[in-house]
Amino acid sequence: MDTAAELFLLLTNDEGGPASWGTQTGWALSAATIADLLLDQRVWLNEGEDPRLEVIDATPTGQPVLDMVLARAVEKEGTKLSTLVQDSKMNPEPEVVAELARLGVVDVVPKRLLGLVPEKRPTVDPGPEREIRQRLRAVLIGGQPSASDATLLAILQGLGVAKKVLAGESEGMSTKQLQRRVEEASREVPVGEALKRAIDSLNAAIIAAVVIPAAVAGGSS
Template sequence: MLISEKLYLLMANKYQKPEAVMSAAGFGMNAAVLSDLMIAGRVTLNEDADSQLQLIGAGPCADPVLAAPLEKLEKRAATSLGAAVKIPSLCNVRLVTDSLAKQGIVEYGSRTMLGLGKERVHVLNDQIERQIRTDLSAEIQGERSARISDSAVLSILQAMGIAQQVLADELAPIGASQAQERLAQIAQESPAIDAAQRAVAKMNAIITNERVIPPASTGLKG
């Protein structure tokens, strides 16, 4: 499962309306799809201090969720990580929900605003989200090493300032005072067994230590 799909499902559970995820936390979704592109071997970070993105690989991208942002990045001469995260709708959330719908995880319902707005998104299979949360809980508690995709999700939630809201149950055993320290530790310990994972690990470290991702709006359920 893509990092952007995992992040969407986690946040959709906490926002009053899943379709509001992008407007409330679009920068985080942009960061997630950049991580997906890194794992797919299409984008990496240079070794310089300015953290410029470099396009790698060649040919069309088969996954629509990744093809759309890759096309946007290809039109830019040079882009830093911080600038890329802020590209409007770099992550097309409709393509994310389309992908989840094809997997039978969500479905589209009636449109908002008297039939003129966006289609509502209904989560059909919450077992997927529960498994994601089970995995994250085990990694937070140190029961297993965090996978690169999970460390990316945790780093993005922490950078947006909503980790303790979105992962309230998962972080509860270690307490609020230790949560930030533990999430930062997981980011620093991100697995990096190949070039793609090293790029994501570097990105995790950057976004947890620098103000790269603007905070999400506070449209979360209590």
């Protein structure tokens, strides 16, 4: 299961709605998939405060979610990361949901009443999310993280929902302790500093996408 699918499960409650209202799930899934492509050495980010994405290897991976985002990355090569995460065609949520439904992890309940009742993706098999949470709990108490674990934690932290989404897994930790452990985890993987720089850039792009439009809207009201 790719990182975007794991992140989707964490950001969605068992009834198929968002675990935390206001979370920009689509942008987060884009960031998670770009991180996977970075780790797979298919793309890279150049130096800079708002780095531009470069495609290293455009060969399909055979994974629908990664291949959809990779194809779009080829089209948008050289684009700033802050722009990419807001690109609706970089959002792999439909592909993520389709893959999870194919695996029997979630069901898809179509939207009703002309869209007034949105589509829901209730959990059918809680096993995969339970395993993800067990992994993350082990990392938070000092275990060795995988690159996917570090990415999940860093994006949740960047979204500002880590403490809420991982309430059970971080029980007994203060918000500052959780933040410190997340930062440590991103340095403990084999590609630690490179991954941390990439995740920091992705999180900055997500924050810019959320905060700047909100500030503009607030200033114009």
